[in-house]
Amino acid sequence: MKVESTARKLIWSTVKLIQDYHSKTKEDSTVESVQYLLYALLEVVSKLYLPIIKNNSLLQTRSQDIIDHFFELLNKHGHLERSVLFYSDQLHLSPQYLSSLIKKETGKPIKQWISYRVIKQAEELLKTTSLSIKEISNQLQFVDSSLFCRYFRRCTGITANTYRENYKIKK
Known part of the structure; x- marks a missing residue:
């Protein structure tokens, strides 16, 4: 599966944001915040790949x-x-x-x-x-x-x- 370079950049920038946030924040709420950022990353990835998966008929009803x-x-x-x-x-x-x-x-x-x-x-x-x-x-x-x-x-x-x-x- 080939994802456009802009999509790839979006994914990696989100990953970098999570890494930066986690390494620079030393608060108690860090775990929850990182979890929400990971959910956001999963959302981005699923929106990018779901049409490709559907077009390739990898999902069955x-x-x-x-x-x-x-x-x-x-x-x-x-x-x-x-x-x-x-x-x-x-x-x-x-x-x-x-x-x-x-x-x-x-x-x-x-x-x-x-x-x-x-x-x-x-x-x-x-x-x-x-x-x-x-x-x-x-x-x-x-x-x-x-x-x-x-x-x-x-x-x-x-x-x-x-x-x-x-x-x-x-x-």
Whole structure:
């Protein structure tokens, strides 16, 4: 971070003032006075650096922290946990608040993100294993394979078998 030379001079002149004041004053109130001068110095430094920090996106908002944590949880548990309630419990938020925050910040509903993660895992299993559809369904913790097949088709527009066959042809 590069701070203008006038700003640098202002900071150093404030530091020099504190040093001079402390070395030349031998009163009882010196400690308090030096503390107030240090507060003034911190104020100057924060006003100079805060715009630079904000422009470099080094400060994150609480909303961004929640979203980052949600996506960490989704990457870790998304192929098994399809409930908004699970993620909201993990983040100690209400399901409604988490849903609205995700929608507001990403432009997509939370259930769409969860479905995306489940489908990516299913696609990976279809491409890289010889597991049956029923075994994949069980591994992804669907109640039965017909539910998994409907879910897969609703999300992708094709059946799981068709997806597997298309992948084999392209390969």
